[in-house]
Amino acid sequence: MKKQQSGFTMIELIMVIVILGILAAFALPRFANFGTDARAAAIQGLAGTVRSASAIVHSAWLANGGTGTSVTLEGAAVTTTSNGYAIATAAGIGAAIDADGFTGTPATGEIVYVPNGYTGTDCSVTYIQADPAAADQADRVPQITVLDACAG
Numbered sequence: 001m002k003k004q005q006s007g008f009t010m011i012e013l014i015m016v017i018v019i020l021g022i023l024a025a026f027a028l029p030r031f032a033n034f035g036t037d038a039r040a041a042a043i044q045g046l047a048g049t050v051r052s053a054s055a056i057v058h059s060a061w062l063a064n065g066g067t068g069t070s071v072t073l074e075g076a077a078v079t080t081t082s083n084g085y086a087i088a089t090a091a092g093i094g095a096a097i098d099a100d101g102f103t104g105t106p107a108t109g110e111i112v113y114v115p116n117g118y119t120g121t122d123c124s125v126t127y128i129q130a131d132p133a134a135a136d137q138a139d140r141v142p143q144i145t146v147l148d149a150c151a152g
Contacts, residue, residue: 039115039123039150046102046113047125047146053096054127054142057086083132085142093127093142115150123150 060071061084070077071084079091086093088111094104102113102125110128128143 036150039118040148042101042115043123043125043146043148043150046097046099047144049097049099050093050113050125050127050144053093054086054144057093057096058084061085081130081132083130083140085130086127088127088129088142092129118150120151122147 056073057071057078057080060073060078061068061080064071066084068080069082070079072078073096076095077091078093078095079087079089081087086096088109089106090104090111093111099113101116103116104111104113109131110126113125113127114123124147126145126147128145130142131139134140
């Protein structure tokens with residue numbers, strides 16, 4: 001009596017491996033670039049945080065009588081301009097936000113936040129502090145610019 005074998009032949013196994021390889025080659029590029037999307041989403045989230053914190057600082061300043069050069073938010077002192085907006089330093093807007101995962105680099109009148117470890121120039125949030133003495137009303141409030149290309 002002849003014994004019947006069961007299982008797959010070598011050709012069938014090779015064909016399955018080839019088909020899986022082809023599917024993987026088409027699917028991999030769709031999932032390979034999530035880092036860029038994640039950084040862009042994080043930058044947009046930080047921009048929203050900075051906008052909200054700026055408005056909250058100004059509101060707290062107004063609620064305290066609209067005088068002074070600082071407000072206290074959750075126990076942290078936030079340094080403000082003479083019209084009540086946070087200044088562009090770690091003691092100003094930096095004290096009002098939670099910037100974990102970002103590095104803030106202050107310059108004259110502005111602070112630029114980039115994701116930690118990111119070396120490009122196309123992924124940042126820039127907070128430009130308000131100029132209370134500006135002739136143009138738009139310059140009397142802080143400006144927030146966002147670069148969210150975040151390539152690489």
